[in-house]
Amino acid sequence: MSTTVTYLFDPLCGWCYAAAPALKHLQGVDGLHVALAPTGLFAGAGARAMDAQFAAYAWANDQRIQQLTGQPFTQAYRDRVLGVAGARFDSGPATLALTAVAQAAPERELDALHALQHARYVDGRDNSDPAVIAEVLRALGLPDAAARAQAPDATLRSRTAQRVAQAQATLRAVGARGVPQLVVTAQGGALRLLGGDALLGPREQLVALVRAAAAA
Numbered sequence: 117m118s119t120t121v122t123y124l125f126d127p128l129c130g131w132c133y134a135a136a137p138a139l140k141h142l143q144g145v146d147g148l149h150v151a152l153a154p155t156g157l158f159a160g161a162g163a164r165a166m167d168a169q170f171a172a173y174a175w176a177n178d179q180r181i182q183q184l185t186g187q188p189f190t191q192a193y194r195d196r197v198l199g200v201a202g203a204r205f206d207s208g209p210a211t212l213a214l215t216a217v218a219q220a221a222p223e224r225e226l227d228a229l230h231a232l233q234h235a236r237y238v239d240g241r242d243n244s245d246p247a248v249i250a251e252v253l254r255a256l257g258l259p260d261a262a263a264r265a266q267a268p269d270a271t272l273r274s275r276t277a278q279r280v281a282q283a284q285a286t287l288r289a290v291g292a293r294g295v296p297q298l299v300v301t302a303q304g305g306a307l308r309l310l311g312g313d314a315l316l317g318p319r320e321q322l323v324a325l326v327r328a329a330a331a332a
Contacts, residue, residue, distance in 0.1 A: 118149045119330040122307075124283055124297040125229075126157040127210035127243065130178050132296045133233040134185040135315035138322055143226055145323055152218070152225050153283035154211045154276075155295055163206035170205070171198040178237070185316060192240025206244045213249045213265035215276040220261045231256055300329035308332055 121142060125132040143150045156162065164170065175198055178189040197203070210232050217228045231252050235241040241248050246266045253262035264272055290299055290309040298310040308329035314322050 117303075118147055119326065120149050120151055120301040121326055122151045122153050122286060122299040122301070124153045124155050124287060124292070124299065125295050126155055126159075126207050127214065127229060127232055128158045128205065128207040128236075129295050130174070130181050130189075130237075131312060133237055134181050134187045135296045135312065136187070136230050136233060138315040138319065139226060140230070141319045142322065142326070148323075148326065150226060152214065152229065153286060154207075154214060154280055155283040155287060156211060156280035157207065157295055159206060159208035159211055159280070163204060163208060166198065166203040166205050167201060174198055187237070189237050190240060193237050194240075196240035197236060197242050200242070203242060204244045208244075209246045209249055209265070210243050211280065212268045212272055212276050213246075213253060213261065215279055216261040216264040216268075216272055217253065217258055218279075219272075219275070220264075221258060224256065224258060228253060228256060228258065228261070298326075300326055302330055302332050306332075 123139060139150060142148055175194055181187060182189050213232070214225055214228055218225045232243045232249065235248065235252050236243040243249060243252070250262040250266040253265060286299055286307065287293065287297065290307050292309055292311070296312040296315055298312065298314055300308045300310060302308050310325055310329060314325050
């Protein structure tokens with residue numbers, strides 16, 4: 117019997133990027149199913165324009181994440197993404213794109229998320245830009261999802277809003293705030309919060325925590 121591990125995240129969350137290796141590991145563990153649940157943290161009312169103050173705050177936080185986890189944040193990202201005054205800091209387009217992938221090829225959604233994170237933090241490409249997002253998805257061999265992400269229709273927008281609302285409801289149900297978070301569905305259907313810290317520890321310990329939460 118498969119155990120569902122719900123990953124609550126936002127595509128523009130640096131700590132979620134730091135958790136990428138752990139998620140990739142979990143996805144490869146027999147008997148575990150990783151379900152992505154975008155929370156819309158930096159979409160809609162949470163989006164904003166880039167300015168020097170916010171860029172400096174983000175870079176300082178990203179450097180701390182890099183020191184603690186080893187995940188790279190490059191100078192190209194600092195210059196070409198954070199350094200562009202007035203650019204949108206908005207996870208809405210990436211969240212729409214991930215929903216398009218989830219509908220077209222659900223087994224590739226985590227790959228798409230990681231590719232979008234790599235595009236931003238390593239390659240220095242703005243993954244708030246639908247054109248950039250579409251290029252990333254096409255490079256993954258997901259042309260249909262790329263086309264929908266670049267020109268989202270009402271159906272895609274509605275499904276994305278439903279996913280975000282469900283993710284936010286899950287956050288409330290387990291009494292959590294912020295992302296990343298991991299929620300394990302136990303055998304009886306109860307939701308068990310592991311919290312984002314579990315994603316930053318040893319892989320074997322993470323799997324053991326998931327198994328224990330599932331059996332609780």
